[in-house]
Structures are given as structure tokens and as C-alpha cells.
């Protein structure tokens with residue numbers, strides 16, 4: 001067990017390169033299951049969720065090699081269609097192997113996925129979509145057995161909610177299915193477009209990604225692209241480092257972060273009084289003096305304000321002058337970071353979907369545990385701006401989505417180190 005020890009109050013200066021997107025690399029790794037030949041990926045983030053996906057591929061019989069931010073996966077000789085509960089529990093996005101495996105082998109056995117505890121995270125939309133495409137799915141004591149004896153058939157799906165994971169699962173099931181698949185009310189997140197770009201590079205016929213209606217014409221097979229495929233930048237990691245600067249003060253240049261993917265997030269920093277400039281694919285942020293409260297922040301599906309940035313933006317707004325209201329519309333239990341922020345001196349009243357944050361002049365260092373991935377990142381942001389020392393345990397959550405967060409922040413002047421937690 002490890003913890004991050006952070007001495008707050010040191011402004012940040014310098015440049016941060018944006019890591020590859022967690023939520024893009026995971027579905028692309030699942031898509032490798034459908035490909036013949038060796039897939040080369042670049043800009044893969046070195047995060048534990050990526051390693052968990054690579055372990056699933058290896059357990060299925062793929063040859064996977066990783067070197068820094070590059071990865072090769074050859075799924076030509078897949079030897080298994082079962083994913084153990086142990087591997088499934090490592091993360092939520094393990095569920096999208098269902099569509100990929102059904103598409104490739106016509107059957108698979110897996111368990112309910114794990115991931116952060118953000119309230120109930122059902123997979124009903126995934127299962128009903130697979131059934132509609134001809135999958136026979138049974139669930140015995142949490143083990144999900146799937147088969148498609150007559151192969152998967154393209155069909156029309158109208159999603160009751162634009163679920164990111166369900167859209168990806170259907171895309172993966174549909175690319176090699178017979179006939180045409182239409183997904184209405186599809187998720188529009190940039191990570192969906194990244195998956196579609198990868199699948200197209202492998203020979204899939206997909207159009208409409210990025211809009212609410214995705215059309216997929218099934219093809220006989222997918223082949224690994226000749227060129228290495230590049231994973232898009234992580235918009236949530238970029239928002240996190242912007243928030244670190246907003247909390248600690250100073251000036252940072254966030255490099256190669258696809259600012260267009262942050263259109264709902266950047267205005268919040270500006271309303272709060274940070275100076276922002278976008279130069280091509282880079283964002284410069286400067287923060288001096290006290291922040292101001294922002295307009296009500298309502299989490300929504302893309303292109304709305306991302307739920308994954310809710311906790312992260314709450315950290316700087318805890319010390320802004322005035323009151324900011326948050327409304328969390330995507331997940332039921334996504335204010336678990338507020339207890340620790342209150343222990344640092346924040347004034348937050350959270351009930352149901354709403355959290356009311358009344359800014360206090362300063363936060364103080366505390367001992368806290370990361371409640372989940374983004375909640376943990378929010379505590380790191382807050383600790384960088386707090387007076388005194390904070391110790392944040394539960395670093396395994398943070399490592400799921402951030403590449404060596406302490407190295408990145410130390411290079412920008414932060415006083416942060418990783419230590420082993422002493423056993424009581």
C-alpha cells in the first residue's frame with residue numbers, strides 16, 4: 001500500500017505533456033481481439049487500467065508486448081474465450097470484451113465488471129443489445145455465459161441513454177456482424193471517435209461517430225493497420241493538471257491536450273479567474289490571487305461538462321470567493337471526495353445530485369483516503385493548494401488513470417512524494 005505525501009502552498013511552473021487517454025486505450029485494446037496480425041499502438045498511458053486490459057488479452061492467448069508508451073498486440077492465435085472474475089473485477093471497461101469476443105469467437109464467459117464505486121453501474125443495456133444481435137446470454141451466480149450460435153446479426157439499437165460503454169460494446173459486436181447496425185442516441189465522446197478511427201484503420205465500415213447516430217456495415221474480417229495507431233490525449237488528465245495549477249497557483253503549459261475536447265471545462269477555469277490561452281493543441285494557465293465562484297456546473301454527456309471532471313474542478317472552487325453549485329446527473333454516488341475536502345476545511349453541503357460549495361479562504365493539509373479515481377485526483381489538487389502537509393492513501397485508485405502523477409507534478413515544482421504506507 002502506498003500514499004502520496006504532499007506539502008501544499010508551492011506554485012507550479014513549467015510544462016506538462018498530456019498522457020494518452022485511459023478511456024480511449026481500453027476499448028482499442030478490446031478491439032484488438034477482432035484483428036488479424038499485429039496491432040501497434042502509440043501514446044498508450046502507463047496506467048494500471050491499461051496493464052489490466054493487457055493482462056486480459058494475454059489470458060485470452062494474445063501476444064502482448066509493452067515498451068513505455070508503445071504496445072503491440074497480436075490476437076491472431078487467440079486460445080481462450082473466458083475472462084476470469086479476478087481479471088474482470090479490475091475495472092469497469094472489462095465488460096466491452098463481451099462484444100469483441102462474441103464478434104470474434106461467437107462465445108465468451110465473463111463476470112460482472114469492477115471499477116470505481118460511483119453508485120449502481122448496471123450493464124443491462126450491454127446485455128440487451130447483445131441479445132438483440134443474436135446473442136444468447138445467461139447469468140449464473142455472477143458468471144455471464146454468452147454465445148451466438150448463428151453469428152451476430154446487425155440491427156437497430158435505440159439507446160435509452162447514450163452510454164459510453166454500451167455504445168462501444170455494440171460497435172465492437174457490430175463491426176464483423178452480418179449486415180448493418182444502427183445505434184441511435186449513441187454516445188458522442190471523443191473516445192468513441194478514437195475507437196471508430198481505430199476500427200476503420202483495421203478495415204471496418206463505420207460512419208456517424210461523434211454524432212448521435214452511428215452506422216456500421218459488418219465486414220468479414222479486420223486486419224491490423226500497417227502504421228502504428230495513436231491514442232488521443234486524455235482530456236480528464238489535462239483538466240486535472242489545469243486544476244492543480246488553479247489550486248496551487250503559478251503558470252503551466254499543458255501540451256498536446258486536444259483543447260477542443262475541453263470546451264465545457266475551460267470556461268469554468270476562466271469564470272473562476274484563471275487566465276487561459278489556447279495555442280494550437282496546448283493550453284496555458286495562469287492563476288494568481290483568490291479564485292471566484294463559477295456558474296452552476298451540471299455534469300452531462302459529451303459535449304456537456306464531464307462527470308469525470310466534477311470532483312477535479314470542485315477542488316479549486318473550495319477556496320473561491322462565493323458559492324458554486326454542482327449538479328451530478330450521470331452517477332448516483334459521485335460526491336465521496338467531499339468528506340475529505342471538508343476535513344481540509346472546505347464548506348460543502350452535498351445531498352443527492354447537488355453539492356453546494358461555499359468558498360473558504362484556505363484549505364489545510366489532512367490525512368485522507370482516495371475514495372475513487374477522480375475523487376483521489378481531486379484530493380491531490382486540493383492538497384497542492386492547502387496549507388501544510390497532506391497524506392493521501394488509496395493511491396492504487398489514482399494509478400488507475402494517471403501516469404506517475406508524482407513525477408509529473410514534481411517536475412512542475414510541486415512538493416509531492418510517494419511513500420510506502422506503514423502497517424499499524
Ligand code: UD1
Pocket residue numbers: 022023026092093120121122123124125126127161162163164165166191307308330331332
Ligand atoms: C464511461 C467512462 C467513465 C465515465 C462515464 C460517463 C470508460 C472506461 N469509462 O463509463 O470514465 O465516467 O463513461 O462519461 O470509458 N448505465 C445503465 N445501464 C447500462 C450502462 C450504463 O444504467 O447498461 C448508466 C450508468 O449506471 C450511468 C450512466 O448510464 O449512470 C452512464 O454510464 P456509461 O456512459 O455507460 O459509463 P461507462 O461506460 O461505465
